[in-house]
Amino acid sequence: GFWLVKEYFGLTVGQTIKTWSVMETIISLVGFGLTLLLSAVV
Numbered sequence: 316g317f318w319l320v321k322e323y324f325g326l327t328v329g330q331t332i333k334t335w336s337v338m339e340t341i342i343s344l345v346g347f348g349l350t351l352l353l354s355a356v357v
Contacts, residue, residue, distance in 0.1 A: 321331040 317331065317335055320326070320335065321328065324331075324334075326334065
């Protein structure tokens, strides 16, 4: 997926690494939050 994002948006490798890192961090935090929410309900 990394190289597809790079080519699709026409980014440099450095820009893609920064963008990818932020995106993955947000996804992991949202997943963690949903897991906590689900564990409180179940």
